[in-house]
Amino acid sequence: MKYEQQYKTIKELIDHNGNKKRAALKLGISIRQLNRRIKQYQEKGKAAFVHGNADRKPVNCLSTEINNQIVTLYRTKYQDCNLKHFTELLEHFENIKVSYSTVYNLLKKQDILSPKPWRKTRRALAKKKWHQDHPKQGKQDIDTAISHQLALEDAHPRHERCKYFGEEIQMDASVLVWFGENKAYLHLAIDNATGNIVGAYFDWQETLNGYYHAFKQILENYGIPLCFKTDNRTVFNYETAKTKAAHKDVLTQFGYACKTLGVDLKTTSVSQAKGMVERANQTVQGRLKPELRLAGINTIEKANEYLLDVFIPAFNQKFGQKIRSAYSVFETAPDARKINYTLAVLTSRVFDSGSAISFKNKHYQATDEYGKLICFMKGTKCLVIEAFDGQLLVTADEHVYLLKEIPKNAVTSPAVDPEPKKKRTKKKYIPPMTHPWKHESFVRQQRRAHKHHQYT
16 A cells, blocks of 8 residues: 555656655655656656565465475374374474474464364354355354354353372373274373373273272372372272272272372262363373374283383473472382382182182182281181282281182192102291271271261
């Protein structure tokens, strides 16, 4: 518009032999500059008022070929990535360095949105498509057709974060086809104060084992937290008394481990109450799944290795806050041996007339550290401890013993097989009773948790 006004003013000045001073004041330039513009007009005509950079592409402008390549890559290879992650992957794998705004505007022209776009963007695209299908409808009809009401399940009220690192750890599991062809569950633990992932583990189901692995990572890397906040799933809450089995009574297991270490366990059925881990699950789903696919990972073992070695450090560096030891309330964790016996599954059993107990469809007998058989009367109550590493122990009469499996058939026959060489019996480690493995305290904690569950 600036050059168009100069052209019309100077053309009128020359055609009608007007006043140069008035034209210069009108254009806001000096008489000397006006004379230059008159000379340019006389030599080139209207072309003299076209800027020299007109119709010239900037140096940093992407070619049409690269633009088409970006759109094709997103539609084929990176179709499940959010746009921010897509720009990072373009630079890392395709050697195409572009900004987020460039990718966003380029894909938006093709009506391609991020997997989780803003509501405003989603409504704008809905209006555009509705207007294309109904070109004769007015703006008022479009606003009526596109509702602006927000559903209750989409609303997430904000909450302030905790002050200290380790004050509250939120835990949850998300199910997805992360790798391969079968669904898997990612057990995630995130600190509320810093937003850092402090524990994560893949398992085929949302189980006690998955949360125990996440708990073990927290203990080994940071220490004992102050509080866990979880949902009301069976890993943290009792089943009904009619359907609950002793070895599946997992609230006793996780809750008892938390009680032993002094960790408060809070459960809630409101997802907004633990909004940080809910939001982190969405971010992790949008970024981890394509990374596992691009890395060629299709087994749960490799997925867990990639999770700990690559993804979590990168996630915490990009989205978390720097951890300052002065703001940490983590307590010093026990040694690895005690962690192994604390994250255990406890099950009540009774010895039969053959001084044996049944556990997971197998029979076991109690032995001491040298392998000597310990016999008990029929009906003696005991507590089976399945340690984190799978070792089986049993407590009876305020003592801890090892469990030895009784095979269905003998391994060797003294009448037929040659006599085997006698091996020196090695003493095996048996943990002391300092751990609260007493049957009475276990049952007492179980009843207290049941009573609390009935009231809540």
